[in-house]
Amino acid sequence: MQAKITVTETWLRKHRHLYDGATRHPFIRSIRDGNIDISAFKTWLGQDYIFVRAFVPFVASVLTKAYKGSDDGNGDVEVILGGVAALHDEISWFKKEAFKWGAQLSNIVPQKANQEYCRFLESLISPEVEYTVAAVAFWAIENIYQESFAYCLEDDSKTPPELKETCQRWGNESFGEYCNSLRNIVDRQLEKGSDDVITKAEATLLRVLEHEVDFWNMSHGRT
Ligand SMILES: Cc1ncc(CO)c(N)n1
Structure with missing residues:
Protein backbone atom coordinates (compact mmCIF):
# COMPACT_ATOMS: atom_id res chain seq x y z
CA MET A 1 0.00 0.00 0.00
CA GLN A 2 1.24 3.44 -0.84
CA ALA A 3 1.81 5.85 2.02
CA LYS A 4 -0.59 8.74 2.17
CA ILE A 5 0.74 11.99 0.77
CA THR A 6 1.19 14.47 3.58
CA VAL A 7 0.20 18.12 3.43
CA THR A 8 3.82 19.28 3.54
CA GLU A 9 4.62 16.94 0.65
CA THR A 10 1.80 18.46 -1.39
CA TRP A 11 3.07 21.95 -0.65
CA LEU A 12 6.68 21.13 -1.48
CA ARG A 13 5.59 19.74 -4.83
CA LYS A 14 3.36 22.70 -5.55
CA HIS A 15 5.94 25.32 -4.55
CA ARG A 16 9.06 23.44 -5.66
CA HIS A 17 10.40 26.33 -7.67
CA LEU A 18 10.20 28.83 -4.82
CA TYR A 19 11.49 26.26 -2.36
CA ASP A 20 14.54 25.46 -4.47
CA GLY A 21 15.11 29.18 -4.82
CA ALA A 22 15.65 29.26 -1.07
CA THR A 23 17.73 26.08 -0.70
CA ARG A 24 19.78 26.42 -3.92
CA HIS A 25 20.37 30.14 -3.79
CA PRO A 26 23.44 31.65 -5.54
CA PHE A 27 24.89 32.44 -2.11
CA ILE A 28 24.69 28.76 -1.13
CA ARG A 29 25.95 27.71 -4.55
CA SER A 30 28.93 30.01 -4.13
CA ILE A 31 29.83 28.21 -0.88
CA ARG A 32 29.36 24.85 -2.56
CA ASP A 33 31.44 25.84 -5.60
CA GLY A 34 34.18 27.25 -3.42
CA ASN A 35 34.11 30.73 -4.91
CA ILE A 36 32.33 32.52 -2.11
CA ASP A 37 33.45 36.02 -1.34
CA ILE A 38 34.56 35.93 2.30
CA SER A 39 33.19 39.40 2.95
CA ALA A 40 29.75 38.06 1.93
CA PHE A 41 30.21 35.21 4.37
CA LYS A 42 31.06 37.63 7.16
CA THR A 43 28.00 39.72 6.32
CA TRP A 44 25.85 36.62 6.53
CA LEU A 45 27.46 35.63 9.85
CA GLY A 46 26.81 38.95 11.54
CA GLN A 47 23.29 39.31 10.18
CA ASP A 48 22.37 35.73 11.07
CA TYR A 49 23.53 36.28 14.62
CA ILE A 50 20.97 39.08 14.90
CA PHE A 51 18.35 36.88 13.29
CA VAL A 52 19.00 33.97 15.65
CA ARG A 53 18.62 36.26 18.67
CA ALA A 54 15.18 37.24 17.37
CA PHE A 55 14.42 33.62 16.54
CA VAL A 56 14.71 32.58 20.22
CA PRO A 57 11.55 34.35 21.50
CA PHE A 58 9.72 33.12 18.41
CA VAL A 59 10.66 29.49 19.12
CA ALA A 60 9.75 30.02 22.78
CA SER A 61 6.29 31.16 21.62
CA VAL A 62 5.93 28.01 19.52
CA LEU A 63 6.85 26.02 22.62
CA THR A 64 4.14 27.79 24.61
CA LYS A 65 1.60 27.13 21.88
CA ALA A 66 2.59 23.46 21.76
CA TYR A 67 2.05 23.18 25.50
CA LYS A 68 -1.33 24.89 25.38
CA GLY A 69 -2.64 23.91 22.01
CA SER A 70 -1.80 20.38 21.13
CA ASP A 71 -3.06 17.39 23.04
CA ASP A 72 0.58 16.75 23.61
CA GLY A 73 0.75 13.04 24.00
CA ASN A 74 3.06 13.23 21.01
CA GLY A 75 6.02 14.92 22.61
CA ASP A 76 5.86 18.15 20.60
CA VAL A 77 7.07 20.15 23.60
CA GLU A 78 10.19 18.01 23.96
CA VAL A 79 11.11 18.31 20.29
CA ILE A 80 10.72 22.08 20.39
CA LEU A 81 12.60 22.28 23.68
CA GLY A 82 15.45 20.50 21.92
CA GLY A 83 15.35 23.30 19.37
CA VAL A 84 15.59 25.93 22.11
CA ALA A 85 18.59 24.12 23.61
CA ALA A 86 20.27 23.97 20.20
CA LEU A 87 19.79 27.73 19.82
CA HIS A 88 21.60 28.32 23.09
CA ASP A 89 24.54 26.43 21.65
CA GLU A 90 24.18 28.23 18.34
CA ILE A 91 24.52 31.68 19.90
CA SER A 92 27.81 30.65 21.54
CA TRP A 93 28.94 29.25 18.21
CA PHE A 94 28.25 32.56 16.44
CA LYS A 95 30.39 34.40 18.98
CA LYS A 96 33.23 31.94 18.56
CA GLU A 97 32.98 31.99 14.77
CA ALA A 98 32.87 35.79 14.63
CA PHE A 99 36.01 35.92 16.74
CA LYS A 100 37.69 33.48 14.36
CA TRP A 101 36.91 35.73 11.39
CA GLY A 102 37.77 38.92 13.23
CA ALA A 103 34.18 40.13 12.95
CA GLN A 104 32.48 42.26 15.58
CA LEU A 105 29.03 41.17 16.67
CA SER A 106 28.32 43.97 19.10
CA ASN A 107 27.85 46.83 16.66
CA ILE A 108 26.14 45.19 13.72
CA VAL A 109 23.24 47.06 12.22
CA PRO A 110 20.47 44.80 10.94
CA GLN A 111 19.92 45.30 7.24
CA LYS A 112 16.50 45.86 5.76
CA ALA A 113 15.79 42.24 4.75
CA ASN A 114 16.81 41.10 8.22
CA GLN A 115 14.65 43.72 9.95
CA GLU A 116 11.68 42.65 7.89
CA TYR A 117 12.28 38.99 8.63
CA CYS A 118 12.59 39.68 12.37
CA ARG A 119 9.40 41.74 12.26
CA PHE A 120 7.66 38.84 10.56
CA LEU A 121 8.84 36.51 13.35
CA GLU A 122 7.49 38.95 15.93
CA SER A 123 4.10 39.00 14.22
CA LEU A 124 3.96 35.21 14.56
CA ILE A 125 4.52 35.42 18.33
CA SER A 126 1.02 36.85 18.78
CA PRO A 127 -1.31 34.46 20.67
CA GLU A 128 -3.77 34.97 17.83
CA VAL A 129 -1.50 33.02 15.51
CA GLU A 130 -2.47 29.36 15.77
CA TYR A 131 0.03 26.72 16.89
CA THR A 132 -0.21 25.00 13.49
CA VAL A 133 0.60 28.18 11.57
CA ALA A 134 3.56 29.07 13.82
CA ALA A 135 4.84 25.49 13.71
CA VAL A 136 4.81 25.51 9.89
CA ALA A 137 6.97 28.64 9.92
CA PHE A 138 9.32 27.07 12.45
CA TRP A 139 9.73 23.87 10.46
CA ALA A 140 10.28 25.76 7.19
CA ILE A 141 12.88 28.11 8.69
CA GLU A 142 14.91 25.24 10.12
CA ASN A 143 14.46 22.95 7.13
CA ILE A 144 15.63 25.51 4.59
CA TYR A 145 18.92 25.92 6.45
CA GLN A 146 19.25 22.16 6.80
CA GLU A 147 18.80 21.51 3.08
CA SER A 148 20.89 24.49 2.01
CA PHE A 149 23.93 23.58 4.08
CA ALA A 150 23.61 19.83 3.51
CA TYR A 151 23.85 20.67 -0.20
CA CYS A 152 27.26 22.26 0.49
CA LEU A 153 28.49 19.02 2.07
CA GLU A 154 27.63 16.61 -0.73
CA ASP A 155 30.51 14.53 -2.10
CA ASP A 156 31.05 16.59 -5.23
CA SER A 157 31.01 19.95 -3.42
CA LYS A 158 34.06 22.21 -3.29
CA THR A 159 33.16 23.96 -0.07
CA PRO A 160 36.27 25.68 1.38
CA PRO A 161 37.55 23.74 4.44
CA GLU A 162 37.22 26.80 6.67
CA LEU A 163 33.47 26.91 5.96
CA LYS A 164 32.80 23.22 6.51
CA GLU A 165 32.09 23.65 10.21
CA THR A 166 29.41 26.22 9.43
CA CYS A 167 27.81 23.87 6.92
CA GLN A 168 27.99 21.00 9.41
CA ARG A 169 26.15 23.04 12.00
CA TRP A 170 22.89 22.86 9.98
CA GLY A 171 23.75 20.25 7.37
CA ASN A 172 24.51 17.40 9.75
CA GLU A 173 22.32 14.33 9.96
CA SER A 174 21.01 14.84 13.44
CA PHE A 175 19.83 18.34 12.55
CA LYS A 200 -3.08 30.51 6.55
CA ALA A 201 -0.31 28.00 7.14
CA GLU A 202 0.40 27.65 3.43
CA ALA A 203 0.53 31.43 3.01
CA THR A 204 2.94 31.57 5.97
CA LEU A 205 5.19 28.98 4.34
CA LEU A 206 5.38 31.15 1.22
CA ARG A 207 6.25 34.21 3.29
CA VAL A 208 9.08 32.25 4.95
CA LEU A 209 10.44 31.21 1.55
CA GLU A 210 10.44 34.82 0.37
CA HIS A 211 12.14 36.05 3.52
CA GLU A 212 14.80 33.35 3.25
CA VAL A 213 15.56 34.29 -0.37
CA ASP A 214 15.77 37.97 0.61
CA PHE A 215 18.08 37.05 3.47
CA TRP A 216 20.46 35.22 1.14
CA ASN A 217 20.25 38.09 -1.37
CA MET A 218 21.20 40.52 1.37
CA SER A 219 24.17 38.37 2.41
CA HIS A 220 25.23 38.05 -1.18
CA GLY A 221 25.24 41.83 -1.49
CA ARG A 222 22.34 42.03 -3.90
CA THR A 223 20.03 44.41 -2.14
C1 LIG B 1 17.87 33.37 8.17
C2 LIG B 1 17.92 32.08 8.90
N1 LIG B 1 17.03 31.13 8.59
C3 LIG B 1 17.03 29.95 9.25
C4 LIG B 1 17.95 29.71 10.24
C5 LIG B 1 17.95 28.35 10.93
O1 LIG B 1 18.00 28.43 12.28
C6 LIG B 1 18.86 30.73 10.54
N2 LIG B 1 19.80 30.56 11.50
N3 LIG B 1 18.82 31.90 9.85
Missing part, protein backbone atom coordinates in the same frame (compact mmCIF):
# COMPACT_ATOMS: atom_id res chain seq x y z
CA GLY A 176 18.13 16.66 9.62
CA GLU A 177 16.35 14.23 11.93
CA TYR A 178 15.26 17.10 14.12
CA CYS A 179 13.79 18.83 11.05
CA ASN A 180 11.95 15.62 10.19
CA SER A 181 10.49 15.54 13.70
CA LEU A 182 9.28 19.11 13.19
CA ARG A 183 7.80 18.11 9.87
CA ASN A 184 5.92 15.22 11.50
CA ILE A 185 4.55 17.58 14.12
CA VAL A 186 3.40 19.96 11.42
CA ASP A 187 1.76 17.24 9.33
CA ARG A 188 -0.06 15.84 12.34
CA GLN A 189 -1.41 19.29 13.14
CA LEU A 190 -2.36 20.01 9.51
CA GLU A 191 -4.15 16.69 9.28
CA LYS A 192 -6.69 17.89 11.83
CA GLY A 193 -6.56 21.59 10.92
CA SER A 194 -9.52 23.56 9.60
CA ASP A 195 -9.46 24.80 6.00
CA ASP A 196 -8.88 28.28 7.34
CA VAL A 197 -5.82 27.25 9.33
CA ILE A 198 -4.41 25.23 6.44
CA THR A 199 -4.81 28.19 4.09
Whole structure:
Protein backbone atom coordinates (compact mmCIF):
# COMPACT_ATOMS: atom_id res chain seq x y z
CA MET A 1 0.00 0.00 0.00
CA GLN A 2 1.24 3.44 -0.84
CA ALA A 3 1.81 5.85 2.02
CA LYS A 4 -0.59 8.74 2.17
CA ILE A 5 0.74 11.99 0.77
CA THR A 6 1.19 14.47 3.58
CA VAL A 7 0.20 18.12 3.43
CA THR A 8 3.82 19.28 3.54
CA GLU A 9 4.62 16.94 0.65
CA THR A 10 1.80 18.46 -1.39
CA TRP A 11 3.07 21.95 -0.65
CA LEU A 12 6.68 21.13 -1.48
CA ARG A 13 5.59 19.74 -4.83
CA LYS A 14 3.36 22.70 -5.55
CA HIS A 15 5.94 25.32 -4.55
CA ARG A 16 9.06 23.44 -5.66
CA HIS A 17 10.40 26.33 -7.67
CA LEU A 18 10.20 28.83 -4.82
CA TYR A 19 11.49 26.26 -2.36
CA ASP A 20 14.54 25.46 -4.47
CA GLY A 21 15.11 29.18 -4.82
CA ALA A 22 15.65 29.26 -1.07
CA THR A 23 17.73 26.08 -0.70
CA ARG A 24 19.78 26.42 -3.92
CA HIS A 25 20.37 30.14 -3.79
CA PRO A 26 23.44 31.65 -5.54
CA PHE A 27 24.89 32.44 -2.11
CA ILE A 28 24.69 28.76 -1.13
CA ARG A 29 25.95 27.71 -4.55
CA SER A 30 28.93 30.01 -4.13
CA ILE A 31 29.83 28.21 -0.88
CA ARG A 32 29.36 24.85 -2.56
CA ASP A 33 31.44 25.84 -5.60
CA GLY A 34 34.18 27.25 -3.42
CA ASN A 35 34.11 30.73 -4.91
CA ILE A 36 32.33 32.52 -2.11
CA ASP A 37 33.45 36.02 -1.34
CA ILE A 38 34.56 35.93 2.30
CA SER A 39 33.19 39.40 2.95
CA ALA A 40 29.75 38.06 1.93
CA PHE A 41 30.21 35.21 4.37
CA LYS A 42 31.06 37.63 7.16
CA THR A 43 28.00 39.72 6.32
CA TRP A 44 25.85 36.62 6.53
CA LEU A 45 27.46 35.63 9.85
CA GLY A 46 26.81 38.95 11.54
CA GLN A 47 23.29 39.31 10.18
CA ASP A 48 22.37 35.73 11.07
CA TYR A 49 23.53 36.28 14.62
CA ILE A 50 20.97 39.08 14.90
CA PHE A 51 18.35 36.88 13.29
CA VAL A 52 19.00 33.97 15.65
CA ARG A 53 18.62 36.26 18.67
CA ALA A 54 15.18 37.24 17.37
CA PHE A 55 14.42 33.62 16.54
CA VAL A 56 14.71 32.58 20.22
CA PRO A 57 11.55 34.35 21.50
CA PHE A 58 9.72 33.12 18.41
CA VAL A 59 10.66 29.49 19.12
CA ALA A 60 9.75 30.02 22.78
CA SER A 61 6.29 31.16 21.62
CA VAL A 62 5.93 28.01 19.52
CA LEU A 63 6.85 26.02 22.62
CA THR A 64 4.14 27.79 24.61
CA LYS A 65 1.60 27.13 21.88
CA ALA A 66 2.59 23.46 21.76
CA TYR A 67 2.05 23.18 25.50
CA LYS A 68 -1.33 24.89 25.38
CA GLY A 69 -2.64 23.91 22.01
CA SER A 70 -1.80 20.38 21.13
CA ASP A 71 -3.06 17.39 23.04
CA ASP A 72 0.58 16.75 23.61
CA GLY A 73 0.75 13.04 24.00
CA ASN A 74 3.06 13.23 21.01
CA GLY A 75 6.02 14.92 22.61
CA ASP A 76 5.86 18.15 20.60
CA VAL A 77 7.07 20.15 23.60
CA GLU A 78 10.19 18.01 23.96
CA VAL A 79 11.11 18.31 20.29
CA ILE A 80 10.72 22.08 20.39
CA LEU A 81 12.60 22.28 23.68
CA GLY A 82 15.45 20.50 21.92
CA GLY A 83 15.35 23.30 19.37
CA VAL A 84 15.59 25.93 22.11
CA ALA A 85 18.59 24.12 23.61
CA ALA A 86 20.27 23.97 20.20
CA LEU A 87 19.79 27.73 19.82
CA HIS A 88 21.60 28.32 23.09
CA ASP A 89 24.54 26.43 21.65
CA GLU A 90 24.18 28.23 18.34
CA ILE A 91 24.52 31.68 19.90
CA SER A 92 27.81 30.65 21.54
CA TRP A 93 28.94 29.25 18.21
CA PHE A 94 28.25 32.56 16.44
CA LYS A 95 30.39 34.40 18.98
CA LYS A 96 33.23 31.94 18.56
CA GLU A 97 32.98 31.99 14.77
CA ALA A 98 32.87 35.79 14.63
CA PHE A 99 36.01 35.92 16.74
CA LYS A 100 37.69 33.48 14.36
CA TRP A 101 36.91 35.73 11.39
CA GLY A 102 37.77 38.92 13.23
CA ALA A 103 34.18 40.13 12.95
CA GLN A 104 32.48 42.26 15.58
CA LEU A 105 29.03 41.17 16.67
CA SER A 106 28.32 43.97 19.10
CA ASN A 107 27.85 46.83 16.66
CA ILE A 108 26.14 45.19 13.72
CA VAL A 109 23.24 47.06 12.22
CA PRO A 110 20.47 44.80 10.94
CA GLN A 111 19.92 45.30 7.24
CA LYS A 112 16.50 45.86 5.76
CA ALA A 113 15.79 42.24 4.75
CA ASN A 114 16.81 41.10 8.22
CA GLN A 115 14.65 43.72 9.95
CA GLU A 116 11.68 42.65 7.89
CA TYR A 117 12.28 38.99 8.63
CA CYS A 118 12.59 39.68 12.37
CA ARG A 119 9.40 41.74 12.26
CA PHE A 120 7.66 38.84 10.56
CA LEU A 121 8.84 36.51 13.35
CA GLU A 122 7.49 38.95 15.93
CA SER A 123 4.10 39.00 14.22
CA LEU A 124 3.96 35.21 14.56
CA ILE A 125 4.52 35.42 18.33
CA SER A 126 1.02 36.85 18.78
CA PRO A 127 -1.31 34.46 20.67
CA GLU A 128 -3.77 34.97 17.83
CA VAL A 129 -1.50 33.02 15.51
CA GLU A 130 -2.47 29.36 15.77
CA TYR A 131 0.03 26.72 16.89
CA THR A 132 -0.21 25.00 13.49
CA VAL A 133 0.60 28.18 11.57
CA ALA A 134 3.56 29.07 13.82
CA ALA A 135 4.84 25.49 13.71
CA VAL A 136 4.81 25.51 9.89
CA ALA A 137 6.97 28.64 9.92
CA PHE A 138 9.32 27.07 12.45
CA TRP A 139 9.73 23.87 10.46
CA ALA A 140 10.28 25.76 7.19
CA ILE A 141 12.88 28.11 8.69
CA GLU A 142 14.91 25.24 10.12
CA ASN A 143 14.46 22.95 7.13
CA ILE A 144 15.63 25.51 4.59
CA TYR A 145 18.92 25.92 6.45
CA GLN A 146 19.25 22.16 6.80
CA GLU A 147 18.80 21.51 3.08
CA SER A 148 20.89 24.49 2.01
CA PHE A 149 23.93 23.58 4.08
CA ALA A 150 23.61 19.83 3.51
CA TYR A 151 23.85 20.67 -0.20
CA CYS A 152 27.26 22.26 0.49
CA LEU A 153 28.49 19.02 2.07
CA GLU A 154 27.63 16.61 -0.73
CA ASP A 155 30.51 14.53 -2.10
CA ASP A 156 31.05 16.59 -5.23
CA SER A 157 31.01 19.95 -3.42
CA LYS A 158 34.06 22.21 -3.29
CA THR A 159 33.16 23.96 -0.07
CA PRO A 160 36.27 25.68 1.38
CA PRO A 161 37.55 23.74 4.44
CA GLU A 162 37.22 26.80 6.67
CA LEU A 163 33.47 26.91 5.96
CA LYS A 164 32.80 23.22 6.51
CA GLU A 165 32.09 23.65 10.21
CA THR A 166 29.41 26.22 9.43
CA CYS A 167 27.81 23.87 6.92
CA GLN A 168 27.99 21.00 9.41
CA ARG A 169 26.15 23.04 12.00
CA TRP A 170 22.89 22.86 9.98
CA GLY A 171 23.75 20.25 7.37
CA ASN A 172 24.51 17.40 9.75
CA GLU A 173 22.32 14.33 9.96
CA SER A 174 21.01 14.84 13.44
CA PHE A 175 19.83 18.34 12.55
CA GLY A 176 18.13 16.66 9.62
CA GLU A 177 16.35 14.23 11.93
CA TYR A 178 15.26 17.10 14.12
CA CYS A 179 13.79 18.83 11.05
CA ASN A 180 11.95 15.62 10.19
CA SER A 181 10.49 15.54 13.70
CA LEU A 182 9.28 19.11 13.19
CA ARG A 183 7.80 18.11 9.87
CA ASN A 184 5.92 15.22 11.50
CA ILE A 185 4.55 17.58 14.12
CA VAL A 186 3.40 19.96 11.42
CA ASP A 187 1.76 17.24 9.33
CA ARG A 188 -0.06 15.84 12.34
CA GLN A 189 -1.41 19.29 13.14
CA LEU A 190 -2.36 20.01 9.51
CA GLU A 191 -4.15 16.69 9.28
CA LYS A 192 -6.69 17.89 11.83
CA GLY A 193 -6.56 21.59 10.92
CA SER A 194 -9.52 23.56 9.60
CA ASP A 195 -9.46 24.80 6.00
CA ASP A 196 -8.88 28.28 7.34
CA VAL A 197 -5.82 27.25 9.33
CA ILE A 198 -4.41 25.23 6.44
CA THR A 199 -4.81 28.19 4.09
CA LYS A 200 -3.08 30.51 6.55
CA ALA A 201 -0.31 28.00 7.14
CA GLU A 202 0.40 27.65 3.43
CA ALA A 203 0.53 31.43 3.01
CA THR A 204 2.94 31.57 5.97
CA LEU A 205 5.19 28.98 4.34
CA LEU A 206 5.38 31.15 1.22
CA ARG A 207 6.25 34.21 3.29
CA VAL A 208 9.08 32.25 4.95
CA LEU A 209 10.44 31.21 1.55
CA GLU A 210 10.44 34.82 0.37
CA HIS A 211 12.14 36.05 3.52
CA GLU A 212 14.80 33.35 3.25
CA VAL A 213 15.56 34.29 -0.37
CA ASP A 214 15.77 37.97 0.61
CA PHE A 215 18.08 37.05 3.47
CA TRP A 216 20.46 35.22 1.14
CA ASN A 217 20.25 38.09 -1.37
CA MET A 218 21.20 40.52 1.37
CA SER A 219 24.17 38.37 2.41
CA HIS A 220 25.23 38.05 -1.18
CA GLY A 221 25.24 41.83 -1.49
CA ARG A 222 22.34 42.03 -3.90
CA THR A 223 20.03 44.41 -2.14
C1 LIG B 1 17.87 33.37 8.17
C2 LIG B 1 17.92 32.08 8.90
N1 LIG B 1 17.03 31.13 8.59
C3 LIG B 1 17.03 29.95 9.25
C4 LIG B 1 17.95 29.71 10.24
C5 LIG B 1 17.95 28.35 10.93
O1 LIG B 1 18.00 28.43 12.28
C6 LIG B 1 18.86 30.73 10.54
N2 LIG B 1 19.80 30.56 11.50
N3 LIG B 1 18.82 31.90 9.85
